[in-house]
Amino acid sequence: MRWSTPLLLGLLLGGPVAETHAEALAPAVHQQLHIVLDPDERRLRGEARVRVEGLETAAFGLAPGYRVTSLRVNGEPAPLGEDNHWRLLLNGHGADIELAYEGRLPSLAAAQAGEARVFLDADGGFFPRDAGWYPYFDEDTRYTYSLTVDTPSAQRVAALGLVEESEREGRRQTRFASSEPVLGIDLFSGPYRVQTLRRDGVTIRTYFTEALAPELADTYLRASARYLAHYSGLIGRYPYPDFSVIASPLPVGYGFAGATYIGEQVLRLPFIPHTSLPHEILHNWWGNGVYVHYERGNWSEGLTTFLADYGLVEARDPAAAAAQRAAWLRDYAALPEARDVPLRAFVAREDQASQVIGYHKAAMVFYMLRARIGESAFHEGLRHFWQEHRLRHAAWGDLRRAFERASGQDLGAFFAHWVDRAGAPRLTVEVAHRDGRLSVTLGQAVAEGEAPYPLLVPLELRWGDERQRRAVALEGRSRTVSFEAPAAQGTLAVDPDAELFRRLWPEEIPPIVRAVTLAPETRLLVAAADEAAREVARTVAAQLGMRLLPVAAGEAAEAPAEAPLLVVGTRAELDALLADRGWTRPEAVAGAGAARAWMDPEAPARLFVEGDDAQALAALGRVLRHYANESYLVWEEGRVGERGVWPVEDSRLVVRWR
Incomplete structure (x- = not known):
């Protein structure tokens, strides 16, 4: 030696x-x-x-x-x-x-x-x-x-x-x-005060402070037991002897083998036992149970998002699940092309751009994979993957082989297109109706020189009270198919429930907060009366995590409407600014709550964030980045109240025949 x-x-x-x-x-x-x-x-x-x-x-x-x-x-x-x-x-x-x-x-x-x-x-x-x-x-x-x-x-x-x-x-x-x-x-x-629940051979503990334990320990113990049982049934037995929910004095949310470490104030939020907790519990299978080969890409965040964050919504409310998929497409539409990378390049969430790829696009890819091979084969593939790689490292290729084994299909092309290349297709459609039949020509637009994607395109035909669903395989740049459609007039909708990862057409894209926060460089205009309020406004802007270029009011007014602009300040000062520039507050936020954020419906890259005072502005700023796929939201009585997305025009993927 x-x-x-x-x-x-x-x-x-x-x-x-x-x-x-x-x-x-x-x-x-x-x-x-x-x-x-x-x-x-x-x-x-x-x-x-x-x-x-x-x-x-x-x-x-x-x-x-x-x-x-x-x-x-x-x-x-x-x-x-x-x-x-x-x-x-x-x-x-x-x-x-x-x-x-x-x-x-x-x-x-x-x-x-x-x-x-x-x-x-x-x-x-x-x-x-x-x-x-x-x-x-x-x-x-x-x-x-x-x-x-x-x-x-x-x-x-x-x-x-x-x-x-x-x-x-x-x-x-x-x-x-x-x-x-x-x-x-x-x-x-x-x-800490430690409380314990024993279920199915696993000891579940909460490590909460005295102030937190009487109020929330039982909630987290029972919720943890429920999710551990759910994912054990779906994937395979939980790999560790115990699971602990540990209160942190920091405002964090971390997952570890057999534990999650969550900020004490975060634990008090009523939605955490139903959102963040199942996500971190599932990481005991994906990430802390099957380990990630980071140099070959991080698959675990997308799979965990699909099965936990999205999967629980889907089981409860299919309409809400469709809305979640549509939100992922809006997020991707806001991503500058220069920041788009293949899934395999994603290692960890470093900013909003990496979240759009590594969490949202990846979850959508697993959704499309399940649609392609069927739910039974998908779940069997998960179990194969778990059994073979439990407490070992695994990569995207190992996932592909597990799903191929379960489905009997060659998935090489699917993974090559969706994991190894950046981008997504745009869909096109043309229809012709004659003699009781509808001829549908589907197309996909991709960058010049790039191959088309293997797609399974959902269609919905509507006439009178009739609704018919179809799925058409589109492997090349275009394909024409024909359906029986006896009505003289009706409507065809392509991907009406956002089931494909695709680029939206401009008329499908509402202005959302992320359109500003993902911009390569956003101009910042602070509208506040005193230095203390201006400092709060600058802090709120920094919390959105983007590169900012401070400008004066005159410079902001002279810039084109499509140039990203963030306006942050207190209400009295924004009143004067809006009146001077001819800008308006939309009816949905005017006079609502103690603080508001909204995208200008007439200028899709202009974001306003205002509070009645500096305290309300700071409170909204702390949560705004979590609602970046919304067009507007209102902060009232210590929580987010009204929020939503501005309506868009009819998509060119909805066509009528007559």
Whole structure:
């Protein structure tokens, strides 16, 4: 065995594995950890005993802020190094590593200011698996572990695999263990009250503060049990022994193996148990149960969005599901062409543009895949995928093979078009009616030199009280089909319920907030009387997450109507600005609520955000980005009230014969 120190972990990562081969699992690293937390002093002390077997080379490290006091390998002292990174050349032999370390951690205030990710104080602690709080190898290493955490009695800690708790002399010892190899260990602490529900062999816990627990613990326990049972039946057995809902002092929403970490104020929102919670629970199958090969594209967010966010709406209200699909198409229509990328290029949500592709387009692709192969084969494919790749990494190609196996179809062309290329087709239609038959010519417009998409185009024929649904395969640029249509006049609608991922025609696109927030550069006009209100307005604009170019009122008036413009301010100042420029408030928002946002129906790239005062403006600004596919919304009595999308003209995909 030879030493090399220091060495960055990234230098040891191998190249990508071909998608045609099943993942070869490396031997797991066993961690025996004893962690002492002192929240008042913000200190962590750790002792680690690590067993490594079957590796040619082992590289591991701690975060730079920790001071290593002892390092031994196979009982012998080893160099401490300078940057907390080490490399062992094992030549296939095993090694026992013993490490003692300590460090002072950032405060919650530092995390709230965006200056730190890990934090510890009396109000809570957060230690994600990749933050170097225990000897961490590389991102693909699997661990079995025994973890004991020593805290003051007033503090509770959460991690995957709770075994036992005990108290002695004002200290609490909590032990966790996993004999199933996992990708890492996540640890959470805080002044929590823990409540428990046992269902179907899984222990569900809430780690809530005293202020939150009496009100909401039962709601989250029962909702978690319901969704765990639902997805276990749909996909396969839940992979972990427990699931925890943990309140965070930060306004976040994270998913981990066996846990979700959600801001305390977010948990109070009435819709979270029915939206964010099932999404994060489902990530225990997709993302934290089957791992993502990020270098080959992130499929898990789209699949989770389709089965959780969309799937629950679809089961409850088909009309609302159709509205959700239409909203995804509007979002895509707002995406500048320069920011459009293939699904395979999506790794993580970094901004609104990546969300449109990695969440919305991906969910729509799974919707179209289900329509193509049938619901039974789709669900069978999900179960095949889960059984074969549980607690392993998988890529888009693995999904394709699972659905091919379930359906008996070759899906290579479908995945090549929808995963490996950017863009989407626009549909065209022409009709001719003669002798009781309707001739329909469908077409798809794609960029010059590009191949047509494999489409299954939904049609609806209407005459009198008659409604007939058809689905036409369109593999080339055009196809003509004929249907019996005895009525002398009627209507044909192409994709009336937004079941295809496609580019909308201009008359189908209402002005929505995202049309401004996705623009490459948006002009910002602040209309507020004093510096404090102007600062609030600038903060609201920044929360929308776009590149802004401040302008004066005169410059804004001289710019063309199609140039993106964001106007933010307080009502009195906007009254004067609107009167001066001849702009108006639409009837839907005029005089409504304490704050309002609206797109100008006459200028599809002009967005107004106003509050009766700076406080109301700030409140609306905190939530506006979550409603970016709306044309207008009103903030009243501490919540979003009226909201909607401006009506559009009839689409050219709705044609009449006579």
